[in-house]
Amino acid sequence: MSQASPDELRLHRTGHISHALRCLSGLPGSLTSLDSSRMLIAYYSLSILDLLDGLSEKKKVIEQCREWIWKQFIHSEVGSGFRASPAVCVDEHAETPSSIDSPHLIMTYGALLSLAVLRDDYSQLDRSGIKRLLRSAQRPDGSFSGVPNEGESDVRMVYCAFAICTMLDDWSSIDIDKAITFVQHCRTYEGGYSQVPGQEAQGGTTYCALATLYLSPIPARLSPKERVQTIRWLAxxxxxxxxxxxxxxxxxxxxxxxxxxxxILNADGYVNVAENARWLSACQFRYGGISKNPTETPDPFHTYLSLASLAVYQPKVPDDGDAGPGFDATWQLPDHDLLINARRETAEWALLHIPDSPRTESD
Ligand SMILES: [Zn+2]
Structure with a gap:
């Protein structure tokens, strides 16, 4: 890549903070198709603000987000958890919730972390209800579906289940061995992992598979040969x-x-940190937000994951008097919890503040 100008090598922090705040207050027209996943939009937007210290002095935003997130916490026959959005509620006055107005594993993962970003005390959490949700979402092959007995079941949901169990510090409601066997069956000849067994390896599902194996309380790590093959495919x-x-x-x-x-595989030495930061710099939209590539419009998903990558792979910021490769202090980001995928202090907040034995525990 040709030498970038100093301005290209700036992280546009204020623009990205504005992008996240805009997405929290109402989706821009280009993203309205994501309305049915509003909880994830909230999670990514809040996580952007968390990494960029964009929530200080935003008491009103914090209060509104907390209130909205808890309104999505619902109870059903299959357990309790967070739903994606009030948009999926067909009839708010129906006596029993419709099958699509159900708690969802991915949304529950995102909501628990969003509440940690907001430094909530989780006093409204029905812990035993979430454990019931986890139990009813696991399938006989060990995988999990987002909504119990419905829809897709794949390695992404297994990751969310393991991350939730980590945050609850309780694995008693799932069959860990079966889940690990399912993940191992998603491994492909290339060394990556697919969404379900028999499909093509993909980067996102490879992260989910490895994070699952490394979160597992039962040793499930790769053999030396498998590790080398996976590193080679990723590199x-x-x-x-x-x-x-x-x-x-x-x-x-x-x-x-x-x-x-x-x-995760301790192969970070093979990543070209400066090139990665230059590429993400080029994906920045001039009015804030980061897009999948330099020609697309930005969204909170790509903005957050780019920032998370930069938190893991910080480009070298030169000492005073050293021109260095052109990166400046705008690139400095806080420590990141790689397996939970959140700012380290935020992941620690969730682990510390999700109550151990609340009043509602019944099983
Ligand atoms: Zn993408």
Missing amino acids: WNQDSGFRGRTEKPPDACYSFWCGGAMK
């Missing part, structure tokens, strides 16, 4: 940033998925 997908699949163009989110997977 092969490194371009300016990273590709998600063999022969695809690079996409900003894979700087976290593939870069994070390499870090």
